[in-house]
Amino acid sequence: MTDSAFATDGFVRSQRDAWLRELGSVRRLAPKTLEAYGRDLGQFMSFLAGHMGGPVTLQSLKDLRGADIRAFMAQRRSESLGSRSLARVLSALKSFFGFLEREGTLATDALNVIRTPKLPRSLPKALSIVEARNTISETDAMEDRPWIAARDMAVISLCYGAGLRISEALAVTRTDLEADTLRVTGKGGKIRMVPLIAPVRQAIDTYLSLTPFKLWPEEPLFRGVRGGVLSPRLIQLRMQDLRSALGLPPSATPHALRHSFATHLLGKGGDLRAIQELLGHASLSTTQIYTAVDTERLLDSYAKAHPRG
Structure with missing residues (x-):
């Protein structure tokens, strides 16, 4: 993957930073969750930069298709990422694009066609x-x-x-x-x-x-x-x-x-x-x-x- 620091232009980076600030100050996500969300989005942007042949811009995000997100999720799964982690990745992406839509920056339906990975059902552990x-x-x-x-x-x-x-x-x-x-x-x-x-x-x-x-x-x-x-x-x-x-x-x-x-x-x-x-x-x-x-x-x-x- 491309280094995420060079995967986006300045405007998209500023939107990412504003999104993370909102998650921390308004939604009060735990620091480790914030770190994970930021890392997930960075990996997605790195993938898109390689996929599209250049830094991700606002226009790149407007042109995003469901197939692009599926390709990214498939790559992450091929790297042995489990279903729970993939579900978190998808949650991070939906949160970021939801933020962009609330800010009036862009709206996309690309994420609406992506299903959340099926999570294994874990049974509660009871004592005898x-x-x-x-x-x-x-x-x-x-x-x-x-x-x-x-x-x-x-x-x-x-x-x-x-x-x-x-x-x-x-x-x-x-x-x-x-x-x-x-x-x-x-x-x-x-x-x-x-x-x-x-x-x-x-x-x-x-x-x-x-x-x-x-x-x-x-x-x-x-x-x-x-x-x-x-x-x-x-x-x-x-x-x-x-x-x-x-x-x-x-x-x-x-x-x-x-x-x-x-x-x-x-x-x-x-x-x-x-x-x-x-x-x-x-x-x-x-x-x-x-x-x-x-x-x-x-x-x-x-x-x-x-x-x-």
């Missing part, structure tokens, strides 16, 4: 029932300070015993707590009510009895050592310690406990619609992935246990 139980019971042994041990136990119990996302667990307030139910604010501000089984409620009450901080009704329950709202990173690190202590796979994260909640409920005959409500999924199709997880686990157990397996 025994692994999930051991994760919770072992939490106490990870920490000498009783209130912190109780705090981590309560958060991890909410992830597995109530199927909460880590962000949902850390946002729980006293006002959200009722005798045997919990009011959860999920994605998009959607509210759902989740049952609190006795061990989860007990874990929360133990933490509340030990925490050294005054907790106001509308403020998050779970606090760091200085009294600020607890960072999810600390629970992720706690799970890292538990993985080492229990010999669990790298996939054993706080979110894996939520997956385990859904998988184990389904395995015990739980209704898929009810599980959808408990998880706060907007679409049943999102919840249906757990049927594949449960089938996979069943077939694996069958293969291991059957005499002819």
Whole structure:
């Protein structure tokens, strides 16, 4: 490929720089994502410069055809770029040309005929029932300070015993707590009510009895050592310690406990619609992935246990 620094004229470079500034300041993309998008566009411009026999100009972009983009994507795939990376490349190109259209610089239909590469479907990794139980019971042994041990136990119990996302667990307030139910604010501000089984409620009450901080009704329950709202990173690190202590796979994260909640409920005959409500999924199709997880686990157990397996 041509060196991307010489692949475009000054005007196109200025548009690229303005696009990247918008992504950083308005959309607030992470620095690594910005770097990847800039690199993807640079590689595309380098390809076009070689493809068209000279630096890319505004007119070059106006003349762009779907076949040009397909040729670029085919070249990237021939360089062993995976489907996820190709999807990101296409996303970067659509973002750049969308920016040019919003600015009134140019409009093109070339990208509309390009399909996003099909991504492999990855199944969530659930812990076994025994692994999930051991994760919770072992939490106490990870920490000498009783209130912190109780705090981590309560958060991890909410992830597995109530199927909460880590962000949902850390946002729980006293006002959200009722005798045997919990009011959860999920994605998009959607509210759902989740049952609190006795061990989860007990874990929360133990933490509340030990925490050294005054907790106001509308403020998050779970606090760091200085009294600020607890960072999810600390629970992720706690799970890292538990993985080492229990010999669990790298996939054993706080979110894996939520997956385990859904998988184990389904395995015990739980209704898929009810599980959808408990998880706060907007679409049943999102919840249906757990049927594949449960089938996979069943077939694996069958293969291991059957005499002819």
